[in-house]
Amino acid sequence: MKYVLSGRFGHPAPVLLLLLLILVTGLTESAWAGPGINIVVKTVLASQDSAYADPRLSELIRELQSVFKYSSYRLLSQNRMKLGMKETGTASLPKNRVLKITPIRIKGERAELRLEIFKKKRQIFQTVIQLLNRGTITVGGPRHKGGYLLFNISNSF
Amino acid sequence: MKKNHDKCNPLLLNRFFDQELGPDEHARVSKHLRDCPSCQKALRENQSLSALVADNFEKTVSGTRFDHIEDNVLERIRNDRIPWQIKLKSLFAPKRLLIPAGALVAIFILFFSLVKSPVPVSGPSAIINSFTGDISSVIIIETPESRQTIIWFNETADNKAG
Amino acid sequence: MSDKVNTDVWDEDRLVSLLKEGDEEAFRVLIRKYQTRLFNIAYGITLEREESLDIVQEVFFKVWQNIHTFRKDSALSTWLRRITVNQCLNWQRRWKRRFRWRHQPLEKDEWDAPELGTDDYHPGKLYDKKEIEKVVWENLNKLPEDARTVFVLREAEGLSYDEIADVLKIRRGTVSSRLFYARKKLKELLKNYYF
Numbered sequence: 470m471k472y473v474l475s476g477r478f479g480h481p482a483p484v485l486l487l488l489l490l491i492l493v494t495g496l497t498e499s500a501w502a503g504p505g506i507n508i509v510v511k512t513v514l515a516s517q518d519s520a521y522a523d524p525r526l527s528e529l530i531r532e533l534q535s536v537f538k539y540s541s542y543r544l545l546s547q548n549r550m551k552l553g554m555k556e557t558g559t560a561s562l563p564k565n566r567v568l569k570i571t572p573i574r575i576k577g578e579r580a581e582l583r584l585e586i587f588k589k590k591r592q593i594f595q596t597v598i599q600l601l602n603r604g605t606i607t608v609g610g611p612r613h614k615g616g617y618l619l620f621n622i623s624n625s626f
Numbered sequence: 627m628k629k630n631h632d633k634c635n636p637l638l639l640n641r642f643f644d645q646e647l648g649p650d651e652h653a654r655v656s657k658h659l660r661d662c663p664s665c666q667k668a669l670r671e672n673q674s675l676s677a678l679v680a681d682n683f684e685k686t687v688s689g690t691r692f693d694h695i696e697d698n699v700l701e702r703i704r705n706d707r708i709p710w711q712i713k714l715k716s717l718f719a720p721k722r723l724l725i726p727a728g729a730l731v732a733i734f735i736l737f738f739s740l741v742k743s744p745v746p747v748s749g750p751s752a753i754i755n756s757f758t759g760d761i762s763s764v765i766i767i768e769t770p771e772s773r774q775t776i777i778w779f780n781e782t783a784d785n786k787a788g
Numbered sequence: 789m790s791d792k793v794n795t796d797v798w799d800e801d802r803l804v805s806l807l808k809e810g811d812e813e814a815f816r817v818l819i820r821k822y823q824t825r826l827f828n829i830a831y832g833i834t835l836e837r838e839e840s841l842d843i844v845q846e847v848f849f850k851v852w853q854n855i856h857t858f859r860k861d862s863a864l865s866t867w868l869r870r871i872t873v874n875q876c877l878n879w880q881r882r883w884k885r886r887f888r889w890r891h892q893p894l895e896k897d898e899w900d901a902p903e904l905g906t907d908d909y910h911p912g913k914l915y916d917k918k919e920i921e922k923v924v925w926e927n928l929n930k931l932p933e934d935a936r937t938v939f940v941l942r943e944a945e946g947l948s949y950d951e952i953a954d955v956l957k958i959r960r961g962t963v964s965s966r967l968f969y970a971r972k973k974l975k976e977l978l979k980n981y982y983f
């Protein structure tokens with residue numbers, strides 16, 4: 470992290486002051502809890518099998534191809550849910566994995582979401598993210614059938 | 627092969643080939659080489675290997691386009707001059723450790739959210755506040771064009787019992 | 789943008805001090821001077837063209853971020869090579885597990901079986917250049933990472949043992965033995981094809 474910050478901040482003092490100000494003003498807004506958030510979870514198997522691009526994933530694939538080198542992308546499942554604040558939605562994933570999503574709050578253009586992946590009741594990881602309205606995040610890593618599982622999560626509110 | 631002189635010493639011969647011997651050793655290997663066919667052969671093989679590899683590198687370089695490197699790097703450099711454009715990049719988290727910078731990132735998030743320009747919201751699709759897990763590594767990537775956030779994690783080795 | 793920059797007229801001291809000032813022209817000179825050389829190292833280690841180009845870009849960007857930490861106790865070229873090797877090794881660690889299938893076929897079985905040209909496989913056959921090229925890279929890939937790195941620095945960059953030792957922060961004796969091992973191994977592997 471030191472590495473990220475070692476960039477070129479001209480004058481640390483004013484920047485800090487500004488951040489403090491933002492923090493204070495930001496707090497007043499943060500307790501706001503809105504209605505529901507629409508969430509779509511797409512479970513995708515990415516592999517090096519013979520080239521295959523699921524047409525339902527074309528947009529996602531274009532995005533992923535700039536970063537990964539898989540030749541095949543298959544949509545395994547798709548879950549839609551509408552969740553209120555602090556309400557947890559669950560999507561079952563292959564290999565006894567479960568993804569839990571809990572909206573925490575909406576702040577401006579972003580929804581704060583808690584994502585947890587469990588494998589047979591054991592939590593593999595938990596992350597809290599701020600996802601842009603109509604934005605998507607892809608979480609990947611678990612091996613599956615000679616490839617890797619990707620979970621593409623998008624929201625709108 | 628081994629007559630009245632030194633034994634073959636492949637390691638020494640290798641250093642001879644690379645011109646990494648002092649004058650005395652160099653002279654000794656030269657002398658040995660004169661009447662050792664097997665070392666002569668080894669030396670020739672080194673030469674052809676070297677030529678072959680050099681040729682390969684040359685071909686690869688000549689078949690590669692480098693012109694975008696300069697543009698890409700300079701563009702990144704220019705972007706980097708803007709201090710608040712913080713980009714999360716390949717962040718390796720040790721096992722079971724909350725990235726301590728979480729709090730810091732949060733401050734930046736507040737910053738981003740306050741600067742809510744009504745025009746297209748800049749910044750990555752998702753900002754990671756915190757991350758914990760039983761994982762061996764995690765990389766946070768941003769796609770170059772539309773800045774979609776990708777979290778890639780490696781699980782720790784499976785214990786089959788679990 | 790594309791006008792010719794003569795990379796020779798810049799002596800290293802001047803280049804470094806301009807780099808430290810964040811001078812864009814200096815970065816341009818640096819990139820033109822070193823891009824193919826660093827690419828060779830990256831390619832020799834990763835054997836992936838696109839990745840190597842990315843790695844080289846990353847190296848130059850790292851230089852931008854860290855040039856202020858560069859001390860003159862080693863040459864700029866040594867520092868650049870060191871960053872490149874480190875970037876490659878990081879890349880290997882990060883991606884090798886993920887892309888293992890790509891390395892698997894090269895690792896064993898395919899090689900030993902003379903199925904490469906099935907019916908026209910003769911030991912004495914002259915393989916066409918393309919095939920030899922491919923075979924050289926494949927076999928380079930079979931070398932252990934540390935031996936390959938030394939070999940690449942020697943053969944692609946023509947570095948002396950001392951320079952290699954400096955880049956990799958290993959002993960001169962280690963350079964010598966790794967290089968010896970790499971050549972021995974490669975000669976064995978390429979025996980049918982070339983020697």
Ligand SMILES: [Zn+2]
Nearest residue numbers: 634662664665
């Ligand atoms: Zn001999």
